[in-house]
Amino acid sequence: MGHLSNDEFFTKLVELFDSRKGKDHGHIYLTQKRLSYDQLPLPEPTSDTILPDLHPPRPLPVLIRATNGKGKENRAKKIKLSTVVDPNALPAFFERYADVCKAGMTTLKPRDRSKRKTKGKKKKTTIGAAGA
Amino acid sequence: MPHYAKSEEWLRESQLILEARPTTTRITTKYAIKTPKQRKPKTDDDTPATTAAPKPARGFLTLKTYDPVSGVTLKYRTSKAAEVSRLIGCLGKLSRPMAGLPEQKDEVMTDAPAEEGTPAAEKSEAAATATTAPAAQQAPAAGGGKGKKKKGKK
Numbered sequence: 001m002g003h004l005s006n007d008e009f010f011t012k013l014v015e016l017f018d019s020r021k022g023k024d025h026g027h028i029y030l031t032q033k034r035l036s037y038d039q040l041p042l043p044e045p046t047s048d049t050i051l052p053d054l055h056p057p058r059p060l061p062v063l064i065r066a067t068n069g070k071g072k073e074n075r076a077k078k079i080k081l082s083t084v085v086d087p088n089a090l091p092a093f094f095e096r097y098a099d100v101c102k103a104g105m106t107t108l109k110p111r112d113r114s115k116r117k118t119k120g121k122k123k124k125t126t127i128g129a130a131g132a
Numbered sequence: 133m134p135h136y137a138k139s140e141e142w143l144r145e146s147q148l149i150l151e152a153r154p155t156t157t158r159i160t161t162k163y164a165i166k167t168p169k170q171r172k173p174k175t176d177d178d179t180p181a182t183t184a185a186p187k188p189a190r191g192f193l194t195l196k197t198y199d200p201v202s203g204v205t206l207k208y209r210t211s212k213a214a215e216v217s218r219l220i221g222c223l224g225k226l227s228r229p230m231a232g233l234p235e236q237k238d239e240v241m242t243d244a245p246a247e248e249g250t251p252a253a254e255k256s257e258a259a260a261t262a263t264t265a266p267a268a269q270q271a272p273a274a275g276g277g278k279g280k281k282k283k284g285k286k
Contacts, residue, residue, distance in 0.1 A: 024167045024189040032223060033158035034230045053155040056232040087231040094224030098217045107165050107191030108213035 003063075006093055009083035010100055013066055016079055017104025020068075027069040030101075035063040035084055059087035064097075133205045139195075139215065142208035143222045146197040149204050150229040157199040159226060161219075164192045195219060197226075 004012065020026045036053070039060060062085045070078040085093045136142040150157050168190045190211065197206040210219070228235060 020165060023165060026165050028163040030161040030163070031158055032227060032230065034155055034232070036155050054151075059232045060230075062227050062231050085227075087233055090224065090227050090231060090233075094220060094227065097223070098220035101161075101163075101220050102213075102216045105163055105191060105193065105213065105216055107189050108193065108216065109190075109211050111212070111214040 004081060004083045006083050006085060006089065009064065009066075009081055010096060012079075012081050013100055014104065016066060016068060016081065017100070019079075020104075021106060028104075029065075029067050029069050031065040033063055035061045061086050062090065064093075133207065135207045135209065139208050139210070139219060139222060142195060142197075142206055143225070145206050146222075146226055147229065147235075149197060149199055149202075149206065150226055153199045153201060154229055154232065156201045157197060157204075157230070159223060160196045160198065161223065162192075162194040162196065164194065165189050166192070193219065195222075 016028060020028060064083050064085060066079075066081040068077075068079045134145075136145070146159065166189065192209060192211050193216065195208045198204070
């Protein structure tokens with residue numbers, strides 16, 4: 001399966017998260033690694049650089065995968081997404097990635113606000129007292 | 133296979149393994165939804181009663197750094213929605229050594245989710261960190277925020 005463009009990947013990822021909404025079970029796996037396949041070969045190791053991958057001559061793209069973890073008997077239901085992010089597009093990609101994940105991961109515990117507010121107020125008064 | 137209690141520790145160790153093996157190390161984020169076990173309501177349950185009870189399904193987020201060559205596995209697990217954006221920020225940070233880019237020092241941690249529209253809560257958090265700042269000058273802001281979260285829970 002070929003890689004999707006970053007935009008398509010996000011569209012499909014939203015769909016993937018939506019497909020788990022309202023369900024009481026399931027998994028979504030997101031993976032990232034350096035894309036080393038199908039790239040220009042790294043320079044030969046020399047005595048200076050025994051491991052040439054530590055300092056590649058040019059930045060390498062990052063491969064992002066997403067799956068719903070189905071396999072074996074559920075192979076037909078498996079959703080597999082992958083995209084390649086260029087090094088210079090990484091910050092923008094992860095910003096959007098965070099938004100999509102935040103919106104998609106709805107079953108996580110929400111922040112408990114009631115207690116924090118009172119605590120914050122108390123702290124504020126102490127600040128005022130210390131300042132005066 | 134160490135599980136880390138703090139995401140900062142996980143991030144630091146993951147950065148180290150990525151520096152050592154940038155080609156083979158991968159990071160998997162697992163988002164799992166599970167039905168919680170039916171439990172008899174015990175007294176003295178010190179979790180705040182507002183959130184825990186009515187939720188039918190409970191989600192978990194597990195971050196795993198794995199290098200198949202050396203066999204190193206580092207894990208961090210959370211169930212807090214508030215941590216998601218910061219953790220994805222961590223993933224973004226870790227993608228830099230993966231891509232072979234130099235580390236970015238001046239990057240600010242995106243801690244509090246801005247979208248949830250709670251200026252009051254954020255303001256209080258800022259005030260809280262401000263109070264702790266003189267006491268522990270060198271403590272990073274994110275660590276301070278985390279400590280606050282724990283305090284609020286108890």
